[in-house]
Amino acid sequence: SQQGEEDPQALSIQEGENATMNCSYKTSINNLQWYRQNSGRGLVHLILIRSNEREKHSGRLRVTLDTSKKSSSLLITASRAADTASYFCATGGFSPFSGGYNKLIFGAGTRLAVHP
């Protein structure tokens, strides 16, 4: 399976600390995306990093991509209670049922809890 796998499954930190979540995948990719899901809500896109990029920033978010290790990390700096959510990585992949079209394959996510 090409499914991304996030690590750790759950992370509990105090406000102000940094949170690092990792994602590993199995096949070559064109890009990798990170999404956030607040409890009871839909997923929200955070950042997309292309295979020829090694690092990307967006506000307090920093994403790295190591294609040689087939892994990516999401760093949230100076975390806030409002960052409490599940974080998913998603990679593009083909399947016999997608007629050659790329589809996003999501992992099970990392549940982040930020305590005040």
Next chain:
Amino acid sequence: DTAVSQTPKYLVTQMGNDKSIKCEQNLGHDTMYWYKQDSKKFLKIMFSYNNKELIINETVPNRFSPKSPDKAHLNLHINSLELGDSAVYFCASSQAVGSSYEQYFGPGTRLTVT
């Protein structure tokens, strides 16, 4: 303005019933999706439409039938509901086909089959 909306938000029904979930996007996107999120939070694609044409049809029981009357709407009809269908179903859209585009998700429909 809601970008991707779904109705209903909650759906509780008995085994054997037939139900529908509706989705609408006002982003002008060409591509729409249905995902199923199970109790372990795995999110799995079920179907995708591009300009009203079905392009992705994963190994989903044929009790599930999507329909796209126009590119802004994608509905999901489920026949003969089973206990295992209980999950949260998300609709999403993207500007075009392919994994290079970010996807915009609806709020989800929590389906409970008793």
